[in-house]
Amino acid sequence: MSLTAAMNTAQSIFNNTSKQTTVVSTNISNAQNPNYVRRNAALTTSGNGAVVASIERAQSEPLLRQTILTGSMSSGQSTLLAGLKEIRDLLGNNDYDNSPSAKLQTLYNALSSYAGSPGEATLGASVVTAAQDLVDNLNVTSTEVQGVRQRADAQIKTKVDELNNLLAQFETANNEVVSANALGADPSTPLDKRETLLKKISEIVGVSTVLRTNGDMAIYTSEGTTLFERIPRAVSFVPTNTYTALVTGNQVFIDGTAITPGQGGDTNAAGSLQALLQIRDEAAPKFQSQLDEIARGLIASFAETGPGGLSTPVAGLFTNGVNSTIPPAGVVQPGLSWSIKVNALAKATPTTIRDGGMNGAAYVVNTSGSGYSTLIDSYAQAMKATRAFDNTTDVKGNLSLMTYASSSAGWLEAMRSTASAANETKTAMYSRASEAYSNETGVNLDEELSLLLDIEQSYKAATKLVSTIDEMMKALLAVAG
Incomplete structure (x- = not known):
C-alpha cells in the first residue's frame, strides 16, 4: 500500500x-x-x-400499522367506557340505590303499607313523599343524561379542532419528507415527526395509509374517506349548546362525508370521535328513552278511571306536567321523564290516593270511609302488571313497570360490563403492539x-x-x- x-x-x-x-x-x-x-x-x-x-x-411498517390500528381501537373503547361510567354513576353505588328501579320499589312498599292501614294519614303522606322522590330522581337523571350528551358534544368539538391542527402539522412534516427524499437528504427526523402525528391522528379517527413517490403519504379514514392527500381535507362540526331529549346533535363531516357513530358495548368505534358520537347519539339517548318509558308507565299505572273503571282514563298521581292526558301505550314520549310531576292535589290532599277524585268528583271511588284500600291496592298491582313498552328502547317484551325499570338498569350495567372487558382486551392488544414496535425500532x-x-x-x-x-x-x- x-x-x-x-x-x-x-x-x-x-x-x-x-x-x-x-x-x-x-x-x-x-x-x-x-x-x-x-x-x-x-x-x-x-x-x-x-x-x-x-x-x-x-422502520417496521407492519408493526407500525398494527400499533396504529390497536391504538385507534383502544382509544375508541376507553372513550365509550368513560361515557358509560358517567351514565352509570347517575344510578348510585353498586346497589343502584339512586336508580328509578330502587325508587319504584320504595314507592311500592309505601303503597303496600298504606293499603294495610288506609286510615293512617301519615302513611298516605309517605306515599306522596316516595312519589316525589321518584319524580325528582327521573327529572334529575334525565337532566344529567342530557348533560352527558352536552359534554360529549363539547369533546367532539375539541377533538375536531385538534384533528384539524394535527392534519396541518402533518402536511408540513409530509412535505419535509418528500423534499428530503427528492434531494437525497436524510428524511429520518421529518419521518419521526410524521409518524408521531399519525399516531395522534389515529387516536381521534381510525386511519389507513398509502405511500407514494418520494415517501409521500395519503391518509384515509377506516370508513374509506380521504383525510389527507397532499393537503388536509376539511373536518367540520357545529356544536350544539343545549341538549334535551328532543334535540339531535350535529354530525361530524370529513371531506363532506359524515362519520358514523360506533355500535355496541364492545364498540367498533375506531378512535375517540366515533365513540363520542356513540355516547351522544346512541347510548345516552337510548337510556333517556328508557327513563321516558318508566315515566310513561307511571302515569298509566296511576291513572284515574272513576267508579268501576268506566270513566275516560286521565292522569292521577303522576302527570306530564302540562295536562291530564294519558300517553299512548308502547310509544316513547321523548322528554317525559324530565317533565313528569306529582299531582298538586295529591300533595295537598294525600287521601285522594285512597279515595280518588284528583280529577274532580266524577273520579271519586271511595265513599265508604277511611278503611277503603281497593284503589291503593290497584295502584300497587298496576306497578306489577304486564304492559307494552316501546321495543326501540332495547328493553324489549311485555313487562311490568317494576321489571322494566330493573331491566333498564341491567341493560346499562351489561353494556358497561361488556365495554369494560373489551377495554381491557384492546388496551392489552395496544400495549403488546406498542411493545413489539418499540423492541423493533427503539434504542437499546x-x-x-x-x-x-x-x-x-x-x-x-x-x-x-x-x-x-x-x-x-x-x-x-x-x-x-
Whole structure:
C-alpha cells in the first residue's frame, strides 16, 4: 500500500467514525423518546475501504400499522367506557340505590303499607313523599343524561379542532419528507415527526395509509374517506349548546362525508370521535328513552278511571306536567321523564290516593270511609302488571313497570360490563403492539454503547495508521537529507 493510499484509508476511517459517532450519540440521547426510531449508519465498500452510504431508520411498517390500528381501537373503547361510567354513576353505588328501579320499589312498599292501614294519614303522606322522590330522581337523571350528551358534544368539538391542527402539522412534516427524499437528504427526523402525528391522528379517527413517490403519504379514514392527500381535507362540526331529549346533535363531516357513530358495548368505534358520537347519539339517548318509558308507565299505572273503571282514563298521581292526558301505550314520549310531576292535589290532599277524585268528583271511588284500600291496592298491582313498552328502547317484551325499570338498569350495567372487558382486551392488544414496535425500532442502550466501543476501536486504528505514516515520512525525509 502506498503512503497516499494509506492516508486516504485513514481519512475514510475518520469520516466514517465521525458520522457513526453522530448517529450513535443521537440514538443514545433519544433512548427515552417513544416517538424516535433508531438510526443506523450503513457502510459500503469503496476504493479506499468502507464508506457511510446512508443513514437508515429501523422502520417496521407492519408493526407500525398494527400499533396504529390497536391504538385507534383502544382509544375508541376507553372513550365509550368513560361515557358509560358517567351514565352509570347517575344510578348510585353498586346497589343502584339512586336508580328509578330502587325508587319504584320504595314507592311500592309505601303503597303496600298504606293499603294495610288506609286510615293512617301519615302513611298516605309517605306515599306522596316516595312519589316525589321518584319524580325528582327521573327529572334529575334525565337532566344529567342530557348533560352527558352536552359534554360529549363539547369533546367532539375539541377533538375536531385538534384533528384539524394535527392534519396541518402533518402536511408540513409530509412535505419535509418528500423534499428530503427528492434531494437525497436524510428524511429520518421529518419521518419521526410524521409518524408521531399519525399516531395522534389515529387516536381521534381510525386511519389507513398509502405511500407514494418520494415517501409521500395519503391518509384515509377506516370508513374509506380521504383525510389527507397532499393537503388536509376539511373536518367540520357545529356544536350544539343545549341538549334535551328532543334535540339531535350535529354530525361530524370529513371531506363532506359524515362519520358514523360506533355500535355496541364492545364498540367498533375506531378512535375517540366515533365513540363520542356513540355516547351522544346512541347510548345516552337510548337510556333517556328508557327513563321516558318508566315515566310513561307511571302515569298509566296511576291513572284515574272513576267508579268501576268506566270513566275516560286521565292522569292521577303522576302527570306530564302540562295536562291530564294519558300517553299512548308502547310509544316513547321523548322528554317525559324530565317533565313528569306529582299531582298538586295529591300533595295537598294525600287521601285522594285512597279515595280518588284528583280529577274532580266524577273520579271519586271511595265513599265508604277511611278503611277503603281497593284503589291503593290497584295502584300497587298496576306497578306489577304486564304492559307494552316501546321495543326501540332495547328493553324489549311485555313487562311490568317494576321489571322494566330493573331491566333498564341491567341493560346499562351489561353494556358497561361488556365495554369494560373489551377495554381491557384492546388496551392489552395496544400495549403488546406498542411493545413489539418499540423492541423493533427503539434504542437499546447496551447495543449502542457496544457499537460506540467498536467505533472507538476503528478510530484508534486510524490514528495508529496515521502515526505509522508520519514515522515513515520522517524516515524518508531523513534519508533524503
